[in-house]
Amino acid sequence: MSAPLKRHASNDAESNTTKLSTTQSKDKLLNIFIGWLSENGFNVNPKVIVTKEGSCAQYGLVAVEDIDEQEVLFQILRPLLLSPETTVIADVLEKEEDHIQSESGWVSTILALLYEYNNPSSKWRPYLDLVLDFKELDLPMLWARSEREDLLQGTGTNETVEKDLQNIEKEFEMVVLPFIKRHPDLFSKSCEDIELYKRMVAFVMAYSFTEPWSSAQDEEEDEENSGSSQPMIVPLADILNHVAKNNAHLTFENEVLKMVAIRNIRKGEEVFNTYGELSNQHLLHMYGFAEPYPNNHYDTVEIPIKLLVHAAQDVIGYSEDAFSRKKKVLHEMGLYADGVTMVVGIDGILSEEETYQTLKILTMSKEDLDVLEENDGWLEEEDESKEESLNFQHIKLLPDQWKEILSRCAKVTLQQYKDSIEEDSKSLSDCTKLTSRQKYSLYTKYGQKQILHKLTSACLK
Structure with missing residues (x-):
């Protein structure tokens, strides 16, 4: 999955692939992020750059040379995934595992993100500073109710969002807030805000990836568990924009995750992942955008x-x-x-x-x-x-x-x-x-x- 600030590739955006910048001096946060990628073994293929220019929306990955099918575009070492297992507070989350169980199964991931977001020295700081911009989060769950009712009448989206919000508020009051109050040394008073929590949920909904269970666990664990794993934040992978006919795919290996080209990508083209076979209703609900008719053949x-x-x-x-x-x-x-x-x-x-x-x-x-x-x-x-x-x-x-x-x-x-x-x-x-x-x-x-x-x-x- 990818970010709510990401959009599908519109016709206009697809034709805008010639103005590629070789420097990003005007974007300090991007420069810092690119340096962080280099320092942490992302091994970004020199044939691609992270840029706003040539991308259909906000940041994206654009080819600066022709790329062959099956080329690795970048990798992410597992310790660089932001998850309940990799956060600084992993031991606390594990110790309180029984107290932070919830229907969504997302609480531990959101708490990990909430802590790292508020930690100035987080090892994900360059990533969070670049990507986690609440002004760009525009999922329907963050709209005013009157606007949702007006714009989404008949689509079924508003009803889904209302159920989400009820579950989020219940989860926050019964599970998250008590945990935060038990750990004032880890979370400031600002973390007790339901509106901040909603934005964290929206971020995880739109940014996170869930690893296919078969590749995450062995057969014995598969039998003992429900068949789904915790959502995780995958830096750089979530910057890729969406199109149904994507040209890249994220693979999960024991030590690393890799973004691999699944077809030839020409110089100047944007690299696209896909969020899956999702209807416009689900794209709007989870990511804050939809595709014009008849582009979405999964509608x-x-x-x-x-x-x-x-x-x-x-x-x-x-x-x-x-x-x-x-x-x-x-x-x-x-x-x-x-x-x-x-x-x-x-x-x-x-x-x-x-x-x-x-x-x-x-x-x-x-x-x-x-x-x-x-x-x-x-x-x-x-x-x-x-x-x-x-x-x-x-x-x-x-x-x-x-x-x-x-x-x-x-x-x-x-x-x-x-x-x-x-x-x-x-x-x-x-x-x-x-x-x-x-x-x-x-x-x-x-x-x-x-x-x-x-x-x-x-x-x-």
């Missing part, structure tokens, strides 16, 4: 299954008893519940099994529902072989009633947005008048609406 819209169920009621008009029975069956199957969604991507419905099962039950006759209730579970295996693909090309093959329900569901979802797709298109015609928050929120809404219109169109065929 999705998530529709609550409950909304699909109520769309079926609109189409079919169940009796009260029939509707109650169907909801009960779906609930027992784990489908009619908060957080369960129908995920629709740019090529069709991605949550095929859950959507198929739901539609099957919603259109099931009373007799078949009786049989299903007797079986007390999912549809039998013989039905699974009959499932049709739910991509847009094959939706036309579904029963008409299924298509009516899907179409109704998409239309109801479209009504939840503040503006129409036509109004969004007009606003997008001149993005220069928009703030970054308005622009990225608009990218998110417009992309989702395009997907929903594709779904309604597929149901007409």
Whole structure:
């Protein structure tokens, strides 16, 4: 993952690759950081430089010579990772491990970061001085609630952020604050500020990497643990900007982490990592930006299954008893519940099994529902072989009633947005008048609406 101040590569930014600076004398912090990299064995390939010029946003890594596929661009020795194991207060965190457990699993990492951020002599000082700029943190969790509600209506992002904030505040009051107060020799009074803690959470959310468990632990440890490891801060790697079709990848080895070119990179091109196969909603939520339609081929819209169920009621008009029975069956199957969604991507419905099962039950006759209730579970295996693909090309093959329900569901979802797709298109015609928050929120809404219109169109065929 990378920093919230990082952005995707826009068309304008991709063409801006000629003004490369050979000196960084105007940027004292960058010079100090580059010196720190050299002193700490990062072995930065001389074919790349850290710079603002030629980068699509803030700092980035730009090629000053042609780079071949599989070339190592830089490495990070494991002691230089900022984590609960490498911080100065590692012993304290280990000793109090049982007292700083939390649902997020991030507390020890955030406490390590909080301590090092406030430590003038931290060995990560040159890195933190360059990268940890709270003025650049612009994730929705740091926006005013009124602005989130206005800009993100209908996207699902605001609801996710509200849950995050509730969990963060609970975690701070019950776990973090008591720890800080137990160690006044390590943390000043300023660290007791919930707003500072929120920014630390945002920093970890946007900057941190999580090591693949298989490469971090052996098989015995894998069996004993939940399968995920602590997030860690990886200096320099988190400076790389994001694009879905990245040209570099971070590898994890026993002694070092390495950033490796995964395709040829030409002189003047920026080096890009990727945050993963993330929709605009998740990019905005975690990093504070989104990609313009149709650049993000991982974009999705998530529709609550409950909304699909109520769309079926609109189409079919169940009796009260029939509707109650169907909801009960779906609930027992784990489908009619908060957080369960129908995920629709740019090529069709991605949550095929859950959507198929739901539609099957919603259109099931009373007799078949009786049989299903007797079986007390999912549809039998013989039905699974009959499932049709739910991509847009094959939706036309579904029963008409299924298509009516899907179409109704998409239309109801479209009504939840503040503006129409036509109004969004007009606003997008001149993005220069928009703030970054308005622009990225608009990218998110417009992309989702395009997907929903594709779904309604597929149901007409």
